[in-house]
Amino acid sequence: MSNVTPFPVHGAPSGQIGFDRLELMRIMDLYGRMVSAGHWRDYAIDLGRDAAIFSAFRRSAERPEYRIEKRPALRNRQGMWALIGEAGNIVKRGGELQGVLAPVERRLLKIVGD
Numbered sequence: 001m002s003n004v005t006p007f008p009v010h011g012a013p014s015g016q017i018g019f020d021r022l023e024l025m026r027i028m029d030l031y032g033r034m035v036s037a038g039h040w041r042d043y044a045i046d047l048g049r050d051a052a053i054f055s056a057f058r059r060s061a062e063r064p065e066y067r068i069e070k071r072p073a074l075r076n077r078q079g080m081w082a083l084i085g086e087a088g089n090i091v092k093r094g095g096e097l098q099g100v101l102a103p104v105e106r107r108l109l110k111i112v113g114d
Contacts, residue, residue, distance in 0.1 A: 015049055041059055042059070066084065068082075069081070
């Protein structure tokens with residue numbers, strides 16, 4: 001009973017990459033619109049040491065249609081955000097989340113417009 005575990009200090013590196021509140025709100029807003037359009041049905045979030053990944057699925061038993069990856073190590077090179085398609089190809093890469101999500105949002109306009 002004499003073992004004391006210190007509480008994690010806010011701001012200290014935890015070794016895990018994650019989405020901040022505004023980033024997650026932006027991603028979940030897009031996800032909600034795609035669900036209401038009847039295109040996406042499930043999602044998964046993977047938080048690791050190198051990247052935070054949001055995967056959107058048409059059906060839960062399939063590969064994700066899109067993966068939104070945040071890799072802070074690439075911030076100064078190619079941009080830390082990447083939109084990856086179902087086949088594993090990089091659809092868009094950049095430093096701003098809004099620009100990386102643009103191809104999916106354009107596709108949403110086509111889906112709703114039909």
